[in-house]
Amino acid sequence: MLIDEIVAHSREEDPNECCGLVGGANGAATTVYRARNEFESPLRYNVHPEDLLRITTEIEDRGEELAAIYHSHTASEAYPSQTDINLARNWPDPVYLICSLAAPEPEVRGFAIRDGGVEEVELVVD
Numbered sequence: 001m002l003i004d005e006i007v008a009h010s011r012e013e014d015p016n017e018c019c020g021l022v023g024g025a026n027g028a029a030t031t032v033y034r035a036r037n038e039f040e041s042p043l044r045y046n047v048h049p050e051d052l053l054r055i056t057t058e059i060e061d062r063g064e065e066l067a068a069i070y071h072s073h074t075a076s077e078a079y080p081s082q083t084d085i086n087l088a089r090n091w092p093d094p095v096y097l098i099c100s101l102a103a104p105e106p107e108v109r110g111f112a113i114r115d116g117g118v119e120e121v122e123l124v125v126d
């Protein structure tokens, strides 16, 4: 399951934030692509530019579209930070998935972040 892959990646990078992209087709998420966090930081992330180029090319080659961008919050809740909201200004279309490891049970939530506004989206998990 895709969510499990995101949780596994989050745990592997803990205490740093992890990040990656999710490819989709016909409105359904199909593939998780792990990326490096350019900042290697517990407080912020940026998809490493080399990985971004490699993965977006792969998504195109497979006939998928970019469905989501994910990252982890290792010590805070699964809700976009102000930094996340600012980062999303450059890229308003994908869903932003945040995996929180702050509680004993990991939690993944999805958000649309547009024009500085945050709206939770329901995740359909297959």
Ligand SMILES: [Zn+2]
Residues within 6 Å of the ligand: 071, 072, 073, 080, 081, 084, 098
């Ligand atoms: Zn964040």
